[in-house]
Amino acid sequence: MFSYNYRWAILNRLGFSAPLEICREDTIKITSDYFHSGGKLTKSDAQKCGYFLHTLVKKDNKDALKLLINHGVDVNAKDDDAGTPLHNAVWEQNKEIVELLINHGADVNAKSKSEMNPTPLHNAVWEQNKEIVELLINHGADVNAKNDDAGTPLHAASMKDNKEIVELLINRGADINAK
Structure with a gap:
């Protein structure tokens, strides 16, 4: 000591x-x-x-x-792009750390200031990680959140041609008419 x-x-x-x-x-x-x-x-x-x-x-x-x-x-400390540790955990596709951060109060709807101001859900969809997409939605992530391009997670899933995530988002309330 x-x-x-x-x-x-x-x-x-x-x-x-x-x-x-x-x-x-x-x-x-x-x-x-x-x-x-x-x-x-x-x-x-x-x-x-x-x-x-x-x-x-x-x-x-x-x-x-x-x-x-x-x-x-x-747990919601911002980096230079105003991203949170949760944004980074999603980019790293580390489900265990995503869960850890959420369980300690991470904001599942925080927007970063990186390209297009995505939420963690936008990032998870873009990375095509269905498990993390589900985890975020189950903890209150807004399936209709818009980034700076007015793009929603559903738009991102459609651009990635990921039918499973498209279906998941629609089943969880994503607006198919969002513009």
Whole structure:
């Protein structure tokens, strides 16, 4: 324990807070020890750490994701494109992390500012991942959400010629007359 506290004191003198260094290092053991020894995240640190959730999603690091989310890091933290960790998990087609994020309050209807402002459902349809499409819909994703092109998930499924997802979306209330 002494070595961890000593290290944090040095880091703080260099201008880094312990929680930010933990997030940056992606070190589950140090992170866990920090929180178990009574360490806390300030609101500012939690916001800054949110950016690292995106990296943890890409690295498929479920343990670190859970630990940071359980200690106050915003599950809906935006990256530079205003995408959320859920957007990234969908792009990575990682159903387990999609479930983890949803179960911790991820916004299934969040729009990113990347090309055309898609929702996670748009991304799942575009990736043709029926399991994730169903999961998102089952947790309240808007089947008629429009991106900047006024395109809906049904439009995307039709463009991909994915009959299974087209049928799923229609059966779940997608507007076949959406323009």
